[in-house]
Amino acid sequence: MRVFSESRADRFLRSVEGSRPIFICTIGTTETAKIPGISAAGKNPQFTDYTPAADVEYLYYGGCKCIGSIPVTPEGVPTPALITKAAVDLAGMPVLVADAGSRVKPEVPFVDLGGSPGKDIRCGAAVKEATKIFENSKALGLNLARTSEFLVLGESIPGGTTTALSVMMAMGLDAEGKVSSSMPDNPHSLKLSVAEKALKSAGLRKGDLERSPIEAIEMVGDPVQAALAGLIAGAADHVKILMAGGTQMAAVLAIVDYIASSHTSNLAIGTTEWLFKDKTSDLVGLVKQICEVPILASRLCFSKSKHRGLRAYEFGVVKEGVGAGGASIAAILKSSGAITCSKIQERVEMEYKGLID
Amino acid sequence: MRVFSESRADRFLRSVEGSRPIFICTIGTTETAKIPGISAAGKNPQFTDYTPAADVEYLYYGGCKCIGSIPVTPEGVPTPALITKAAVDLAGMPVLVADAGSRVKPEVPFVDLGGSPGKDIRCGAAVKEATKIFENSKALGLNLARTSEFLVLGESIPGGTTTALSVMMAMGLDAEGKVSSSMPDNPHSLKLSVAEKALKSAGLRKGDLERSPIEAIEMVGDPVQAALAGLIAGAADHVKILMAGGTQMAAVLAIVDYIASSHTSNLAIGTTEWLFKDKTSDLVGLVKQICEVPILASRLCFSKSKHRGLRAYEFGVVKEGVGAGGASIAAILKSSGAITCSKIQERVEMEYKGLID
Numbered sequence: 001m002r003v004f005s006e007s008r009a010d011r012f013l014r015s016v017e018g019s020r021p022i023f024i025c026t027i028g029t030t031e032t033a034k035i036p037g038i039s040a041a042g043k044n045p046q047f048t049d050y051t052p053a054a055d056v057e058y059l060y061y062g063g064c065k066c067i068g069s070i071p072v073t074p075e076g077v078p079t080p081a082l083i084t085k086a087a088v089d090l091a092g093m094p095v096l097v098a099d100a101g102s103r104v105k106p107e108v109p110f111v112d113l114g115g116s117p118g119k120d121i122r123c124g125a126a127v128k129e130a131t132k133i134f135e136n137s138k139a140l141g142l143n144l145a146r147t148s149e150f151l152v153l154g155e156s157i158p159g160g161t162t163t164a165l166s167v168m169m170a171m172g173l174d175a176e177g178k179v180s181s182s183m184p185d186n187p188h189s190l191k192l193s194v195a196e197k198a199l200k201s202a203g204l205r206k207g208d209l210e211r212s213p214i215e216a217i218e219m220v221g222d223p224v225q226a227a228l229a230g231l232i233a234g235a236a237d238h239v240k241i242l243m244a245g246g247t248q249m250a251a252v253l254a255i256v257d258y259i260a261s262s263h264t265s266n267l268a269i270g271t272t273e274w275l276f277k278d279k280t281s282d283l284v285g286l287v288k289q290i291c292e293v294p295i296l297a298s299r300l301c302f303s304k305s306k307h308r309g310l311r312a313y314e315f316g317v318v319k320e321g322v323g324a325g326g327a328s329i330a331a332i333l334k335s336s337g338a339i340t341c342s343k344i345q346e347r348v349e350m351e352y353k354g355l356i357d
Numbered sequence: 358m359r360v361f362s363e364s365r366a367d368r369f370l371r372s373v374e375g376s377r378p379i380f381i382c383t384i385g386t387t388e389t390a391k392i393p394g395i396s397a398a399g400k401n402p403q404f405t406d407y408t409p410a411a412d413v414e415y416l417y418y419g420g421c422k423c424i425g426s427i428p429v430t431p432e433g434v435p436t437p438a439l440i441t442k443a444a445v446d447l448a449g450m451p452v453l454v455a456d457a458g459s460r461v462k463p464e465v466p467f468v469d470l471g472g473s474p475g476k477d478i479r480c481g482a483a484v485k486e487a488t489k490i491f492e493n494s495k496a497l498g499l500n501l502a503r504t505s506e507f508l509v510l511g512e513s514i515p516g517g518t519t520t521a522l523s524v525m526m527a528m529g530l531d532a533e534g535k536v537s538s539s540m541p542d543n544p545h546s547l548k549l550s551v552a553e554k555a556l557k558s559a560g561l562r563k564g565d566l567e568r569s570p571i572e573a574i575e576m577v578g579d580p581v582q583a584a585l586a587g588l589i590a591g592a593a594d595h596v597k598i599l600m601a602g603g604t605q606m607a608a609v610l611a612i613v614d615y616i617a618s619s620h621t622s623n624l625a626i627g628t629t630e631w632l633f634k635d636k637t638s639d640l641v642g643l644v645k646q647i648c649e650v651p652i653l654a655s656r657l658c659f660s661k662s663k664h665r666g667l668r669a670y671e672f673g674v675v676k677e678g679v680g681a682g683g684a685s686i687a688a689i690l691k692s693s694g695a696i697t698c699s700k701i702q703e704r705v706e707m708e709y710k711g712l713i714d
């Protein structure tokens with residue numbers, strides 16, 4: 001595991017080692033993901049509506065119900081839910097699904113957070129129920145904090161890095177060119193033009209909502225941001241939380257840091273090394289602007305995989321999602337190291353073989 | 358606490374003392390509750406649609422959102438959610454709400470189990486999605502079992518003893534005159550005539566569905582029965598479960614005993630002494646026909662309460678519901694006895710005073 005902010009990372013790791021984490025996967029969709037070229041989290045832009053539901057169905061049942069096979073990129077590279085499932089299964093970690101607002105509902109039991117799918121942020125009014133989602137999630141977070149001493153928060157929302165960019169810009173962060181992408185060629189100029197249109201439609205200049213993060217979500221964000229911020233606001237006063245994701249989590253951190261900055265000492269970001277080392281994005285550069293939370297990265301590696309779909313991860317495809325990096329870290333920590341990255345990789349290899357055979 | 362089946366009860370109590378329970382409140386509605394005279398869980402029959410949502414809103418927020426005040430009987434006697442809330446608050450117990458099918462959705466985060474409100478059982482086709490609710494609940498139960506070693510399952514569904522009667526009759530149990538009621542004068546003949554009509558419409562004779570419990574729910578049951586049976590089927594192989602309720606839980610036990618009888622060794626029923634000692638119903642007589650699970654009863658007493666609404670509990674009004682008895686037992690066990698019935702009563706007294714002032 002790689003870390004940023006070594007001493008705080010060590011403290012975080014020591015405090016959660018051996019504890020029994022709950023993995024909460026928050027899902028949502030946004031019309032923003034359907035802008036051509038924005039997201040590779042689906043066979044084609046329209047398919048992104050199915051990806052979050054299919055991801056959590058796969059986590060629960062090892063197969064999808066709303067679509068015929070697991071989600072893939074347009075090139076056929078499989079969802080990182082493969083990694084998440086391997087990690088949670090190896091560690092016997094409970095999975096709870098929370099729906100912040102999805103167009104396609106998963107056929108698994110899920111917590112309804114009272115939201116609806118996000119609109120295309122270019123309209124400047126992206127998430128109608130941001131406050132409601134936040135408050136519901138806060139109430140849930142408080143109850144989850146009574147259930148386990150360690151929460152791992154993953155997400156699945158295609159287009160989430162673009163909505164992260166626009167929220168961070170609205171909050172005044174230097175985020176341009178820093179968010180990651182599920183594609184190896186990060187389409188920064190497209191993302192920036194979408195985010196700029198979103199701000200313009202909302203009548204905002206960069207930084208106008210520095211002190212109004214929920215308004216930023218409402219205008220230019222997505223429903224999952226409201227849910228994750230709420231879960232953290234409800235739970236982080238009581239328990240440790242691993243924010244399992246990439247640069248989308250920087251936007252959530254910025255929101256939470258304003259709403260409940262005293263809570264950030266219980267937080268860490270957990271991601272993959274593919275994302276941490278990515279030259280086309282800058283998670284560390286984003287987090288440094290917000291507050292000092294440790295960043296942990298799991299050293300998963302598929303360079304020796306028998307499957308082209310998995311080897312593609314080594315070339316910067318997908319990188320992260322469905323809390324893959326954080327779930328892996330949590331599995332390693334829960335087992336005090338008995339579960340390793342190689343074991344997770346072997347399990348992914350085996351599961352993937354079963355799926356494509 | 359009173360017990361039935363002493364040695365198994367002792368074993369159960371010892372095995373969960375000091376553990377960290379999760380309280381899961383499963384809610385639902387059924388048109389059956391709107392038959393005049395069937396249910397007192399609402400100001401009037403139409404109001405029973407609001408009772409479950411209002412109960413869990415009260416558990417989460419100490420106040421209701423979908424109605425102006427907490428649910429009451431037609432005579433103004435308050436919901437047993439008062440007791441449940443006092444118990445979970447004193448013990449810092451997490452509360453998770455699961456919706457098996459409610460007409461009015463609560464304004465709290467809740468797990469959607471994919472069901473819809475139950476129909477009037479007199480139509481003979483009461484719960485369309487019984488299998489779906491059962492399977493979703495089973496998947497949830499498995500994940501909850503990974504979260505905590507002790508699950509406490511409560512319910513709020515007005516009319517639930519009548520649907521319990523008809524399911525038990527369909528399964529061939531000698532249940533006539535044995536289910537309890539939220540009214541001091543238990544309307545047995547009305548309930549029996551409703552259950553008989555239900556069986557007749559479904560083309561059933563008593564006992565026809567002895568080996569088809571899910572079909573019994575589909576035809577003459579309610580959505581909460583499918584959810585509770587599923588939660589138990591998913592979790593009881595792994596953890597201890599307290600079925601927190603009265604005679605409705607006997608119907609659930611009958612269902613579970615057929616589907617997963619190996620699991621019943623991890624079960625106990627937790628209720629109130631008001632219900633356990635009730636002369637108008639016979640929980641012990643029902644459970645004895647099914648399998649040997651211990652019955653625990655909390656010795657709550659409001660005879661010295663300052664409030665008429667609470668003293669009414671001593672005269673057989675309400676008796677049980679929203680897992681009141683089981684939640685009290687779980688709070689006592691979690692605290693290894695530091696929380697007592699008197700402390701729960703004091704807290705109820707205080708909360709109720711706040712609500713009516």
